[in-house]
Amino acid sequence: MTQVTKQQIVRWLENAAAKFEQEKDFLTELDRQIGDADHGANMQRGFHKVMDKLPDVADKDIGTIMKTTGMALLSTIGGASGPLYGTLFLRGAISTEAKEALDLAALTTMLSDGLKGIQQRGKAVAGDKTMVDTWLAILNTLAQNQHAPLEEALKQALNASEQGMLSTIDMQARKGRASYLGERSIGHQDPGATSSHYLFAELCRAILS
Template sequence: MNIIHTPQMKDMILFMAERIIESKPLLTEVDSRIGDGDHGIGMAVGFTAVKEKLAGEEYSDINQLFRQTGMAMLGSMGGASGVIFSSVFLGAVKGMEVKECVDTKEFAQMMRKGLDTVKQRGGAQPGDKTMVDALEPACDAMDSCEGTSFGELFQRAFDAAKKGVEATKNYPAKFGRAKCLMERAIGFQDAGATSVMLMFGAFLEWVKKEKANE
């Protein structure tokens, strides 16, 4: 698969939303070790809202699809997670010309714009023990995927995000409740970074499913 059209993108986002909702216990457990323990709940609420918003709608372009995804999360999650994770989708299509389909290069560019928006709004940088520690490596990995398939794109992104999650275990936290733990947060992975890894894992799983059904 080298091109994803709008209906396919909608299906992929819905598939990813379901996987995130299913991961609520895992994300809650990860977050409870150094945070408030509510990250899994917030992500499940946000992506349940995404499912409810997208399921009965038809979209003519990817821009509108991503905006509605982001707004559903922003309007339902609240708090920092709602702002930050919605920024991935809202930032991805901000100022982008209307597109009915995207190739791997264009998708990588969208994710880079989403990352830039997250960093601008949240202020986090790599090494701060946040979702940026998974999203930035994933974007870096996708930058070199021009001309490849979406299967290869998402495999590289997932592998890089997974390494980013592992790396968060080595960092003290600079944001959220975990910030108060300082060095005691070392040894535990970040919940937001884990969510990013799960997102790309779901994208990869969706592509493999589509290929198997061809």
């Protein structure tokens, strides 16, 4: 396999919707410890909306699928996560416009553009204890594996994604609601970093399975 098909992108979103349904309570519990206790419900609601919209665009190009997903998330996810996840998909839609498949370089560009959008909107950097810590781990690993087979690059990035998520446990939050806790935020896994890991893990599963 050298390319990601639009059918796999659709399967990714379906997988993600099922995952956020399954992990709603866990994400809410993580958010209860350092946030507003609504992240699980927000992600579940957002991807439920994506599933409502997906049948209308499943046969369209990848850019259209990404844009529709971004708009659905932007309109339904509350708090900071809606604009951030919406931006991830909307920015990713730009480079994938009119594309029916993506090679590793194009997939990396799609995700990298999404991360840049998240950082521009949320102003978070590495070590701030946010979803950025997960996405930076993913993108740095993908960048290092551009000459590897697609499957191997994704497996390496998936491992990095988990490590990025877990790295937030020992961090002190410097952004968002959790930052108000100061040192008390240390010892808790960031919910946004966790949902980002789930999202990337479901992309890998859609491609590799």
